[in-house]
Amino acid sequence: MIVEAVGLRKSFGPTSVLEGVDLAVPEGSVLALLGPNGAGKTTIVRILTTLARPDEGHATIAGYDVVREPAKVRGVISLTGQHAAVDDNQTGLENLVMVGRLMHLGHGRARQRAQELLEQFALTGAMNRRAKTYSGGMSRRLDLAMSLVARPRVIFLDEPTTGLDPASRLTMWDAIGDLVRDGTTILLTTQYLEEADRLADRIVLLDKGRITASGTADALKTQIGGERIELYFADEVVARKAAGLLGGLADGPLLNLPSDGTAAHLHHVLDQLRDEGLLPSRVSSHRPTLDDVFLTLTA
Amino acid sequence: MTHDGFGAAVSDTATMIDRSIRLTRRNVDTLFVSILLPLLMMALFVYVFGGAISTGTEYINYVVPGILLLTTGYGASNTAMAVADDMTTGMIDRLRSLPIRSFAVLTGHVTASVARNAISTAIVLLASLAMGFRPNAGPLDWLGAIGLLVLYVVALSWLAAALGVIAKSVESASTLSFFMLFVPYLSSAFVQVETMPAFLRPISQHQPITPVIETVRGFLTGTGLNGTGWVALAWCTGLFLFSFTLATVLFRRRARG
Numbered sequence: 136m137i138v139e140a141v142g143l144r145k146s147f148g149p150t151s152v153l154e155g156v157d158l159a160v161p162e163g164s165v166l167a168l169l170g171p172n173g174a175g176k177t178t179i180v181r182i183l184t185t186l187a188r189p190d191e192g193h194a195t196i197a198g199y200d201v202v203r204e205p206a207k208v209r210g211v212i213s214l215t216g217q218h219a220a221v222d223d224n225q226t227g228l229e230n231l232v233m234v235g236r237l238m239h240l241g242h243g244r245a246r247q248r249a250q251e252l253l254e255q256f257a258l259t260g261a262m263n264r265r266a267k268t269y270s271g272g273m274s275r276r277l278d279l280a281m282s283l284v285a286r287p288r289v290i291f292l293d294e295p296t297t298g299l300d301p302a303s304r305l306t307m308w309d310a311i312g313d314l315v316r317d318g319t320t321i322l323l324t325t326q327y328l329e330e331a332d333r334l335a336d337r338i339v340l341l342d343k344g345r346i347t348a349s350g351t352a353d354a355l356k357t358q359i360g361g362e363r364i365e366l367y368f369a370d371e372v373v374a375r376k377a378a379g380l381l382g383g384l385a386d387g388p389l390l391n392l393p394s395d396g397t398a399a400h401l402h403h404v405l406d407q408l409r410d411e412g413l414l415p416s417r418v419s420s421h422r423p424t425l426d427d428v429f430l431t432l433t434a
Numbered sequence: 435m436t437h438d439g440f441g442a443a444v445s446d447t448a449t450m451i452d453r454s455i456r457l458t459r460r461n462v463d464t465l466f467v468s469i470l471l472p473l474l475m476m477a478l479f480v481y482v483f484g485g486a487i488s489t490g491t492e493y494i495n496y497v498v499p500g501i502l503l504l505t506t507g508y509g510a511s512n513t514a515m516a517v518a519d520d521m522t523t524g525m526i527d528r529l530r531s532l533p534i535r536s537f538a539v540l541t542g543h544v545t546a547s548v549a550r551n552a553i554s555t556a557i558v559l560l561a562s563l564a565m566g567f568r569p570n571a572g573p574l575d576w577l578g579a580i581g582l583l584v585l586y587v588v589a590l591s592w593l594a595a596a597l598g599v600i601a602k603s604v605e606s607a608s609t610l611s612f613f614m615l616f617v618p619y620l621s622s623a624f625v626q627v628e629t630m631p632a633f634l635r636p637i638s639q640h641q642p643i644t645p646v647i648e649t650v651r652g653f654l655t656g657t658g659l660n661g662t663g664w665v666a667l668a669w670c671t672g673l674f675l676f677s678f679t680l681a682t683v684l685f686r687r688r689a690r691g
């Protein structure tokens with residue numbers, strides 16, 4: 136296990152933020168930490184990247200203890216934090232060369248590596264502009280590029296695609312895919328199930344500082360059902376009656392049910408409702424969202 | 435690719451100095467203001483108040499050393515803001531998650547600060563000569579004055595760096611460093627200590643800036659040091675050691691959550 140954490144606890148004053156988190160990431164795999172705002176994702180990343188100390192528990196990266204051997208840990212990891220960490224008043228090229236020099240590549244090699252990365256992240260055209268003139272997507276790409284200068288063994292990505300448009304998100308996913316092919320271990324956090332699904336070998340679901348579920352994307356999806364059907368009723372009384380019949384919890388006039396996504400299942404549900412005179416006014420079906428996962432797994 | 439040893443520390447520091455100087459060059463407005471304000475203060479004191487202040491000499495000859503120290507105060511408060519900017523944006527997490535010496539980041543800021551101050555102080559000094567400042571100093575006196583000013587600027591820049599680390603935002607860094615601009619007014623920079631009200635006199639006489647100003651004035655106007663030289667040296671060295679330790683310790687602790 137290249138990343139291993141046992142019993143991580145952390146509180147800020149009276150608020151307990153992590154309540155005993157265990158993680159294990161095999162070398163060359165991708166782990167996604169999935170959780171809503173305030174779940175503790177960033178706190179875990181900060182502990183594993185030596186920026187914060189756990190109150191209890193311990194963690195190692197490539198065998199180095201994050202508290203006792205922070206310098207060794209920093210030599211094998213890189214971090215792309217939740218908020219872009221680029222120097223706004225330096226150009227893209229200067230930002231990359233600076234990191235290269237700090238990683239002791241030597242001046243020439245640092246420039247060369249910077250050029251490679253600018254190319255890879257489609258920033259060559261903007262390399263001599265100050266980063267403050269970059270769009271959100273460009274900053275984020277530069278930010279990731281800065282994390283890749285020294286080819287780290289483990290990369291931490293804290294919400295790498297939050298706030299990106301769909302095209303930039305795809306570019307980012309491609310870049311992450313390339314890293315995986317090169318055998319880099321990745322620990323990423325996200326609020327999007329789709330992203331975890333697409334990128335991760337294993338997903339860990341985090342809620343209020345606790346792990347509520349973990350497994351492969353497929354395993355989790357089977358656990359919560361592949362698709363969801365949403366039924367809108369005339370009012371909440373009808374919705375509650377329907378919930379009594381079909382299971383699930385009514386949320387106002389809305390009832391949200393797991394489904395296998397087939398027409399036959401939808402047909403069956405509607406038949407049952409018609410027999411009781413509880414036909415909904417509107418029906419929609421969608422792929423599971425993080426909300427559904429939590430509703431199901433924390434219910 | 436090694437991250438150990440003295441060579442690595444020097445190389446990291448050089449990289450961070452390059453960065454801070456580049457950021458300074460891109461922020462000329464700030465540099466401009468930190469030169470313009472002392473110039474205005476000097477014009478104000480020499481042309482407006484100067485006539486009413488009696489110091490026993492040409493007033494401009496009396497006030498220039500104080501103006502020089504005031505200039506370094508403006509420069510240092512910019513340093514506090516630059517450090518606070520790093521601390522409060524994601525940049526510090528990036529730098530701290532790299533295998534580099536933690537003092538490299540602050541040393542970069544401090545070196546840029548000293549360079550900025552050297553430029554602004556030189557410009558203010560030239561302007562004062564144009565306005566009629568007539569130093570009476572030999573080469574050794576100049577060397578002594580410059581040496582002490584440099585030591586003072588280094589110490590003050592480390593103090594500014596420490597304030598930048600403590601501050602929770604760039605704005606509060608600017609507020610915290612306000613006192614660095616204020617302290618010179620409570621010294622012998624603009625008026626002789628003897629002319630101040632009784633309750634202020636001991637404060638003014640014993641605060642660190644007064645001996646530094648007296649010493650620089652003694653060097654430049656040839657009035658002799660009267661024993662202030664060692665006091666000034668002791669204050670500057672003490673301030674440097676204190677600020678350096680404070681800044682580097684706090685830097686390592688801050689954001690370590």
Ligand SMILES: Nc1ncnc2c1ncn2[C@@H]1O[C@H](COP(=O)(O)OP(=O)(O)OP(=O)(O)O)[C@@H](O)[C@H]1O
Nearest residue numbers: 147152170171172173174175176177178179217691
């Ligand atoms: N330095 C701090 N002081 C006090 N509370 C903190 C601090 N850092 C984090 N917290 C609290 O810890 C909890 C978890 O924060 P964390 O940033 O780890 O969540 P997250 O899962 O990354 O959320 P998000 O999706 O919003 O980024 C939050 O309630 C937050 O307010």
Ligand SMILES: [Mg+2]
Nearest residue numbers: 176177178217
């Ligand atoms: Mg977060």
